[in-house]
Amino acid sequence: MKLYQIVAKDVMRRKRRVLYAALGVVIGTMTVVGILTMAFAGQARIYKQLEQYGPNLTVIPAINNLDMKLGNLSMGTLTVGDNYIPQSQVPAIRQIADSNIREVMKIDDQGDIATIAPQLYENTKVNGVSVVVVGVDPEPERLVKSWWNVGKGNYIDGPDDVLVGSMTAELLKLNVGDTVMLNNSPLKIAGILDETGSSDDYQIFAPLASVQKAFDKDGMVSSLDIRALCNSCPVETIADSINKNVPGVRAVAVKQIAKSEMGLVDKMSNLMLALGGITLAVGLFGVVNTMMSSVHERIKDIGIMRAVGASRNQIIKVFIYEALVIGVLGGIVGYLLGTALAYAIGPLVFEGTTISFVPQYFPLALGVSIVVAVAATIYPAIRASQIRVADSFRSV
Numbered sequence: 001m002k003l004y005q006i007v008a009k010d011v012m013r014r015k016r017r018v019l020y021a022a023l024g025v026v027i028g029t030m031t032v033v034g035i036l037t038m039a040f041a042g043q044a045r046i047y048k049q050l051e052q053y054g055p056n057l058t059v060i061p062a063i064n065n066l067d068m069k070l071g072n073l074s075m076g077t078l079t080v081g082d083n084y085i086p087q088s089q090v091p092a093i094r095q096i097a098d099s100n101i102r103e104v105m106k107i108d109d110q111g112d113i114a115t116i117a118p119q120l121y122e123n124t125k126v127n128g129v130s131v132v133v134v135g136v137d138p139e140p141e142r143l144v145k146s147w148w149n150v151g152k153g154n155y156i157d158g159p160d161d162v163l164v165g166s167m168t169a170e171l172l173k174l175n176v177g178d179t180v181m182l183n184n185s186p187l188k189i190a191g192i193l194d195e196t197g198s199s200d201d202y203q204i205f206a207p208l209a210s211v212q213k214a215f216d217k218d219g220m221v222s223s224l225d226i227r228a229l230c231n232s233c234p235v236e237t238i239a240d241s242i243n244k245n246v247p248g249v250r251a252v253a254v255k256q257i258a259k260s261e262m263g264l265v266d267k268m269s270n271l272m273l274a275l276g277g278i279t280l281a282v283g284l285f286g287v288v289n290t291m292m293s294s295v296h297e298r299i300k301d302i303g304i305m306r307a308v309g310a311s312r313n314q315i316i317k318v319f320i321y322e323a324l325v326i327g328v329l330g331g332i333v334g335y336l337l338g339t340a341l342a343y344a345i346g347p348l349v350f351e352g353t354t355i356s357f358v359p360q361y362f363p364l365a366l367g368v369s370i371v372v373a374v375a376a377t378i379y380p381a382i383r384a385s386q387i388r389v390a391d392s393f394r395s396v
Helices: 003-013 015-053 087-105 138-144 166-171 208-214 235-245 254-297 299-307 312-349 361-385 389-394
Strands: 057-061 064-070 073-080 115-126 129-136 150-153 161-164 179-182 185-193 203-207 223-227 249-253
Touching: 015 254, 015 312, 015 361, 057 235, 087 115, 087 223, 087 235, 087 249, 115 138, 115 179, 115 208, 129 138, 129 208, 138 223, 161 166, 161 179, 166 185, 179 203, 179 208, 185 208, 203 208, 235 249, 254 361, 299 312, 312 361
Parallel strands: 129 203, 161 185
Antiparallel strands: 057 223, 057 249, 064 073, 115 129, 115 223, 150 185, 161 203, 179 185
8 A cells, every 4th residue: 555545544533633633723824814815906096096196206496495694684585596497407317217217127118118298387367366377288197187077068279278176167157168268368167077085186287398388387287297107106216316317306106105004014014924823833833733643643654554564654644644734724714815805904904005916925825724724743753753562552
């Protein structure tokens, strides 16, 4: 009879004890898989939120406050620097952003990669009320502000179209088709945005060229929003390069907004993984205890095997094979229960998160459970191999 046949018969004969041994591995594996699945979903949610934040970078004029002093007498502060960015600097900024992305992402395409949305902010009066009008490049602006939704009318489609924020439209009693005067330039309301919960609700958006012409700011913008190709793009490096190579501007990596949230997720995941590791350790000792009990119960069987010529290595292999059975059983059941656990409590941990099935964690679960089961069996197996034939029959 081959060793695997002996193991199969022993497992079938002692199903309850094998299940008890596998239970510790199942619980540990279930905990680890559940934690990893929830962490995966949580990170995916945060990355999605990052995409909805819009720009990865914001470029603004480099304005400094200079302290005015005469001896010990303070004379206040003086703002030094321009309030606008010349549009002529946009190609240099694009070249820096795109080259950094190409280098990191290994992209050969020489076309535009990053989305650059310029804005020009101006104060004006509409119906006698002060309001901020924002000159935008319609298509890049819509790509950057992916959360925008036009509730009434249409998006900006021509040089004389404007888009009105929800609160501005409500307060000023504006509707689609109305004409508004922007510094004596008549423009027509093409659409009204749904409420966004941001300052966009209180602004009016018009084509950049139209705002530049109306306010005599040809070739000038107030800021640039840059949306890189991906979340892994080197926004900090891009910001540093822009600050060093483009005079008169200051680039800020907006991606830092979500770093604290991602760090919190990582810390919580590490804590939960530590708890999962403790659970695995408890499961390991449970398997050791079960296998040691199995050794004591099978002293006679081991003695018979030794009497008919079984070597120590063969005795060890019998227990290792049993451990493999326990590990495979624990890995499969632990993976399924861990995924179910993530589906059950994941939306409670990360509110609004959709838990998804992560098949790549199955090999991990199987590997971890097998390693734990085999590691827990090594000592009992060695003890079993050291049993002498005479001792086994003396115990009968």
